[in-house]
Amino acid sequence: MSETVSAAEPGKAPEESEQCESYLEAGGHTLMSWLTTTDHKRIGILYAIAITFFFFIAGIAIGLVRLELMSPRGLFLSDDEYNRLFSLHGIVMVWFFLVPSIPATFGNFFLPLMIGAKDVAFPRLNLLSWYVYLLAAGFACYAIVAGGVDTGWTFYTPFSSLYSNGNVLAAAAGVFVAGFSSIATGVNFITTTHMLRAPGMTWFRLPLFVWAIYATSVVIVLATPILAMSLLLIIAERLFGLPVFNPNDGGDPILFQHLFWFYSHPAVYIMILPAMGVISEVFTCFARRHIFGYAMMIYAILGIAVIGFFVWGHHMFVSGESQFANLMFSLLSFLVAVPSAIKVFNWTATLYRGSISFEAPMVYAMGFVGLFTMGGLTGLFLASIPIDVHVTDTYFVVAHFHYIMVGGSVSAFFAALHFWWPKITGKLYSEAWARFAAVIMFLGFNSTFLPQYIMGYTGMPRRYHVYPPEFQAYHVLSSMGALVLLTAYMLPLVYLTWSLFHGKKAPANPWRATGLEWQTPSPPPEYNFEEIPRVDTLPYEYHPENQGGPFRPQGKVIGGK
Amino acid sequence: MSDDPSVVQFPWPTVARQREGVAFGMWTFLGSEILFFGGLLLTYAVYRTLYPQAFNSGSAATDIFYGTINTALLLTSSFIMTMALRGSESGSRGVVAACMLTTAAFGLAFLAVKGLEYAEDIDKHLVPGPHFPLHPPARLFFAFYWVATGVHAIHLLVGILVAVFLGIRVALRQMAPESTAIEAASLYWHFVDSVWIVLYALIYLPGRSGA
Amino acid sequence: MTWGVLRHAGVWILLLLLLGATAASSSFDLGENGAVLRLGIAGLQVLLIWLLFMDLLGSSSLVRLCAISAFLWILLLFGLTFSDYFTRGWNGTSTRYPARTATW
Ligand SMILES: [Cu+2]
Numbered sequence: 001m002s003e004t005v006s007a008a009e010p011g012k013a014p015e016e017s018e019q020c021e022s023y024l025e026a027g028g029h030t031l032m033s034w035l036t037t038t039d040h041k042r043i044g045i046l047y048a049i050a051i052t053f054f055f056f057i058a059g060i061a062i063g064l065v066r067l068e069l070m071s072p073r074g075l076f077l078s079d080d081e082y083n084r085l086f087s088l089h090g091i092v093m094v095w096f097f098l099v100p101s102i103p104a105t106f107g108n109f110f111l112p113l114m115i116g117a118k119d120v121a122f123p124r125l126n127l128l129s130w131y132v133y134l135l136a137a138g139f140a141c142y143a144i145v146a147g148g149v150d151t152g153w154t155f156y157t158p159f160s161s162l163y164s165n166g167n168v169l170a171a172a173a174g175v176f177v178a179g180f181s182s183i184a185t186g187v188n189f190i191t192t193t194h195m196l197r198a199p200g201m202t203w204f205r206l207p208l209f210v211w212a213i214y215a216t217s218v219v220i221v222l223a224t225p226i227l228a229m230s231l232l233l234i235i236a237e238r239l240f241g242l243p244v245f246n247p248n249d250g251g252d253p254i255l256f257q258h259l260f261w262f263y264s265h266p267a268v269y270i271m272i273l274p275a276m277g278v279i280s281e282v283f284t285c286f287a288r289r290h291i292f293g294y295a296m297m298i299y300a301i302l303g304i305a306v307i308g309f310f311v312w313g314h315h316m317f318v319s320g321e322s323q324f325a326n327l328m329f330s331l332l333s334f335l336v337a338v339p340s341a342i343k344v345f346n347w348t349a350t351l352y353r354g355s356i357s358f359e360a361p362m363v364y365a366m367g368f369v370g371l372f373t374m375g376g377l378t379g380l381f382l383a384s385i386p387i388d389v390h391v392t393d394t395y396f397v398v399a400h401f402h403y404i405m406v407g408g409s410v411s412a413f414f415a416a417l418h419f420w421w422p423k424i425t426g427k428l429y430s431e432a433w434a435r436f437a438a439v440i441m442f443l444g445f446n447s448t449f450l451p452q453y454i455m456g457y458t459g460m461p462r463r464y465h466v467y468p469p470e471f472q473a474y475h476v477l478s479s480m481g482a483l484v485l486l487t488a489y490m491l492p493l494v495y496l497t498w499s500l501f502h503g504k505k506a507p508a509n510p511w512r513a514t515g516l517e518w519q520t521p522s523p524p525p526e527y528n529f530e531e532i533p534r535v536d537t538l539p540y541e542y543h544p545e546n547q548g549g550p551f552r553p554q555g556k557v558i559g560g561k
Numbered sequence: 562m563s564d565d566p567s568v569v570q571f572p573w574p575t576v577a578r579q580r581e582g583v584a585f586g587m588w589t590f591l592g593s594e595i596l597f598f599g600g601l602l603l604t605y606a607v608y609r610t611l612y613p614q615a616f617n618s619g620s621a622a623t624d625i626f627y628g629t630i631n632t633a634l635l636l637t638s639s640f641i642m643t644m645a646l647r648g649s650e651s652g653s654r655g656v657v658a659a660c661m662l663t664t665a666a667f668g669l670a671f672l673a674v675k676g677l678e679y680a681e682d683i684d685k686h687l688v689p690g691p692h693f694p695l696h697p698p699a700r701l702f703f704a705f706y707w708v709a710t711g712v713h714a715i716h717l718l719v720g721i722l723v724a725v726f727l728g729i730r731v732a733l734r735q736m737a738p739e740s741t742a743i744e745a746a747s748l749y750w751h752f753v754d755s756v757w758i759v760l761y762a763l764i765y766l767p768g769r770s771g772a
Numbered sequence: 773m774t775w776g777v778l779r780h781a782g783v784w785i786l787l788l789l790l791l792g793a794t795a796a797s798s799s800f801d802l803g804e805n806g807a808v809l810r811l812g813i814a815g816l817q818v819l820l821i822w823l824l825f826m827d828l829l830g831s832s833s834l835v836r837l838c839a840i841s842a843f844l845w846i847l848l849l850f851g852l853t854f855s856d857y858f859t860r861g862w863n864g865t866s867t868r869y870p871a872r873t874a875t876w
Contacts, residue, residue, distance in 0.1 A: 118572040121582050183593050191586040194834065195578065221593045222845050229600030233708065242704035243689055244604060250615075250698040255607055258853045259600055309848055313856065324859035325852075527572075581832065588835045592842035599846040606850065607857055629795050633788060636817075640784035643825050647776055751826045755818040762814035766794060770801035 022426065026526035038123035039526060044109035045424070046130050050137065051097050051105065055489075057144075058092035061085045063486065065465075066479040072469045082465040083150035084166060090153025091171055092144075095178045096137060098409055099267065102274035103220075104133075104185055106416045107213040109424060111189055113517035114207050116198025116535060116555065118527045121191035129184035136181060139174030143167040152463065154264070155230075157245035157256040161237040169238055172231040179228040182270075186220035189213055198516070200535035200555065204298070207515055207539040207554075208291065211298050212277025215305040219266045219273070223309070227263035230256055254320050261312035269308040271405055272372070273301060275412030276343055279365050282415050283347050285513045286362035287354025288550065290540040293346045300346075303339035311336055314383055318392045326385055333383035340376050344369060359511070360434030364415035367442040371407025375400055378453065393463070396456030399449045407445055414441070414492065421496065422506030426523040429499035437491035444484030451477045512551055514541055519557040533557045567737045576741075583741040587748045598756055601712070605705050605763055612698035617768025619695060619702030622687060627678040628765035631671050632757060638667035639754045642724075642747045649743040654731055657738040661728030664750065668721040675714055709760050716753045724750065783824050790817050 023041045027033045034042055065085050068077045077085065108126065112119055120126050143149055149166040151159060160168050193214045197206075206214075233256070236242040243249040245256045284291050291297060313321055313329030321329075347369055356362070378400040381387045391397060418438075422428055455474035460467060467475070509518040520529055533555040541552035573579035609616045642664045648656025686692040688707065689700040723746050730736040731743075794813040802809060823829045828836055 121572075121586060123571065183590070187586055187589045187593070190589050191582055194585060195582040196572065221589055222596055222842070225593045225597035226600040226849065229597055232712070233601075233604065236704065236708050240688075240707070241690060242707055243700050244704045244708070248697070249689070249700045250608070250612060251701055252607065252611075254856075255604060255853075258856070259603070262600075262849055262853075309845070310852065313852065322856050322859040322862065324862055325856035328855060329852075584831065585835055585838070588831075588838040592838045595839075595842040596845055596849070599849055603849055603853060607853065610854075610857065625795065625798065629791065632791050636784060636787045636791065639821060639825055640780060640787075643780045644777060647780075748826055751821050755821045758814050758817045758821075762794065762810045766798040766810045767807065769798040770806070 021525060022521065022523040023526045024426075024523050036127075038119070038127050040108050040112050040120045040123065040126060041424075041524065041528075043126050043130055044105050044107075047100060047104040047108060047133070050130075050133065051100055054092050054096040054137065058089045058097060059486065059489065061089040061092070063482065065089065066482040068465050069467075069475045070472075070479050072467050072472050072475075074465045077465060079465070080150060083152075083463070084148030086463060087149045087152050087166075087171075088144055091149065091175065092140060093405075094153055094267070095175050096133075096140060098271045098405055099178075099182060099220075100133065100185075101271070101409065101413050102278065102416060103189070103213055103216055103270075104130075106209075106278070106420060107189060107216075107274060108185070110420065110517055111192060111210060111213050112196070113520070113524060113528050114210050114515050115193065115196065115201050116516050116529065116533045117192060117196035118529070118532070120188045121195055122188050125184055126188055129181045129188070132184065133178060133181040136174045136176075136178035139170050139177060143170035143174060146170065154260060155234060155256075156260075157234065157237075157253040158247060161234050161245055161256075169235060172234050176228050176231045176235070179224045179231075182220050182224050186217035186224070189217040190221065193217075198532050198535050198555065202535075204295065205535055205538055205554070207277075208280035208294075208297055208301070209274075209277035211301050212273045212280075215301045216270050216273045219270050219305050219308065223263045223266040223270070226259055227267075230259035230263070233259075254316065257316050257319055258312070261315045262309075265312040265315065266305075266308045268401070268404065269304055271409045273304060275368065275372075275409045276301065278412045278416040278419070279347060279368055281513075281515065282361045282365040282419050283350050284540040284542060285419070285511050286359055286365075287351050287356045288542040289350050289354040290538070290542060291346065292349035292352075293342075294538065294540070296342060297346055300339035300342040304336065304343075307332070307336040307339065311383075314388070317385055317388045330383055330385050334380065337376065337380055337383075344373055344376075358435070359418075360429075360431060360438055361415045361419035363435050363438035364411050364418060364441075367438065367445075368408055368411040368415060371403050371411060371442075371445065375403025375407055378403065391456055393461055394456035395452040395460045395462055398462050399452035399456055402449050402452070407449070411441070411445075414438070417492065417496075419511070420517075421499070422510045423517060423522045423524070425500060425503075426506050427499045427503035428506045428510065429503055430495050433491065433495040437488050437495070440484060440491070441488035444481050444486075444488050447481030448478050448485055449481070451475075451481075514539060514551055514553050516554050516557065519553050519555065529557055568739050568741065570741075576739075580741050580744065583745050584748070587745045591748065591752050594752060598712075598759075601705070601709055602759070602763075605709075608698070608701045608705070612701065615696055615698035616702045619699040619706070620764060620766065620768040622685070622695065622699075623706065623765050624678055624681060625765045625769065627674055627681075628761055631674050631678075632761045634667050634671045634674070635754045635757050638664045638671070639751050641667065642750045646744060646747045649738050649740070652737075652739050654734070654738045657743060658728050658732035661724045661731065661743075661746075665721045665724040665728065668717055668724070671717060672714060672721075675710065706764055709764070713753065713756055713760060716756070720746070720750050720753050780825070783820055787817055787820060 023039055027037060027039070034046065037043065062085075064077070065082065068075050068082060074082070108120070146167050149164070149168055149171040151164050151166065151168060155168070155172060193210060233244045237244050237246065243251055245251045245253045247253060280291055280297065311329055311333040313325050314333045317326050317330075378396070382391065382397065382400060418429070418434055451474040455471045456462075460471045460474070506522045508521050510522075511518070516533055516535070517524070519533070535555040537552055537554055539554055541554075543550060569576045569579055573582060641660050645657050645660030645664060648660055682688065686694055687703055689703050693700055693703070727736065727740075727742055727746055731738050731740070736742070790813050794810055797806065797809055800806070822839065828839060
């Protein structure tokens, strides 16, 4: 990496400053100083620690599942244990890792930095939302320790409300409370983006990561309450016997699915939109190009956020929804592919004639585009009713959404982690190890999930641990891939931690990037900027014509140098 | 209302900007709340469409007397809350404290009446269960009744706690009467009031004409 | 200041009158019109509170946008959900929910 750290532009990229204390120093090193902080950067790190913990909890659960699936008769789990493990994996990964992953960590850390603000709009609410997340996590942990849940992550009624003997109450309460944490964060980000942009930072000068986080926040605020209500109704039914979805009293279990998917389809965009924002930052920086179709990218982000609300019925093609509704939701689902495709084409066009270099964040980002495209295209299969009827509840569906959520969101999470690590910690990691991990992750991912497409299409249903022997080869391949993937996920834990203690000191702008966050020292001072910067240009001005330099920052940061 | 250091908070540059931001943030949150109750109303709408008679018979079994009294209480509390906000705008500490606490008192009165009503409902076995007196789909109505009024009562309780907290802090001079928290609290209070207005129309009024 | 209080007091009286009207209307048999009337009055009361007590009238367009988009999303939720319920059994392949076998 050190070879890419040029001496930067005189007067553009500021050097380390002696006089302003970094956010890691200011306020002290004590545990209490972290637990009572209202600094958005520290809160971002608090979130990062919490979600990493849950990432590995859910990872262990799925590791056991993959081990179990090595043999067609199962190896060591009972039916009930198996159900509880994959449910645990789904619930924890979705609500305790993926939903908060990029927004609550990198969004928290970088949204104010990128718009030139000193903090988010409501710093104390920001800290509160972390504690609310911890409370939710407490419920979830209780549900796990007390024996687990067996409903799958979807909590379908009437099984969840009437029949399941797992800890549905604790798990639903956990997800319900986690929703409040998301909403608080969403409200905070929306208000921040509207109210605290630096002078000159107009809406059409915002970096796409900011746009993505903003759109995600809007989706969070509008969708999460419906999830909260649907879970509350399950809780009412289980706890007080109030029959909301009970067919014996005339209740309609499909109504639950409407409510659930009204949230949970847009939730896919809560997970993928921030990832798309990251990719736009990384691609422009490492291809040294401005983004192709900046305005179109914004419209695509907003289009995805809005149209994403129109398609939820595609999860219910075989569950008793009317045929008219099936057709309508199918059509609408095809529509949402358009803005996603626009984004992929624009990224590709951004690379065209760029001077591309393959630093670790770029390798992760490249992986994202390939895997996201695979996941997106198979999504079109599932939007088409005849094919969906054939592959409903098979591994085809499992492979599809893992390509989006793991291949897409998690790859982008690692891209973001490597891109911004020098800024967050002030340390440089080992570039060779990082690239190696990125490649391993890509290979491991494909060998885990590609076989799942095939076995799903040929009939292997999801959520069974006993299966016909002809699927064994695919399952073994998939489990082996999972092992590789696990290794790839452990590697950054090691070399990034190592860099904290032994890494070289990072300059303010190691990638020679244009965003405001790179113009302030690494790690940033407590209030981000000594003085609110003034923004006078578009984002991504790499190779700006008539400017003489190889890149042009969005604004000058006073006191940064 | 200058940039009073006791009102303006980090990271806002000015009180005016902060006021704008707090109102906007609160409305964003209320947007979320609207959808929260919207999901509940959807279950009502779907089941009311499927079982109109059962829902009418369910409504007829509720106590309209309590419901109407409570609506009047909340409407009045909202009016008093507007006076608290006026007091805040003119910076009069006494008005803000008095109106906040009176508003909270009306909220408490609402909860007390609601408690009486709940006691009667339980007495009449109107909780879906073994002795429920009406036909099965009316159980769906009463499931809605308990969830909706319960969730509303929790919202109101939060509003009461906030109003008491702010009222006392203003009275004890720990908080400026111009604090932007007053406006945020008032927005929340009015919203909870307006939820009740809709619930009143859906729960208490239908099915009373004996048709 | 007093003028503002008077105006809010007027709104409060109006709200109480509307409450009286809607409560009284419930004892007359108006068929489905009754439901429209009740919801109409409730909507009017909510509108009064939102526009005048919560001062949406005097707010920035940004704040109004919040309220409006929440309602658009409610419309979306209801519209698409009912597009399922209203079309169950259109072509005879799926049954209207519920299959009415029970006594009720
Ligand atoms: Cu979907």
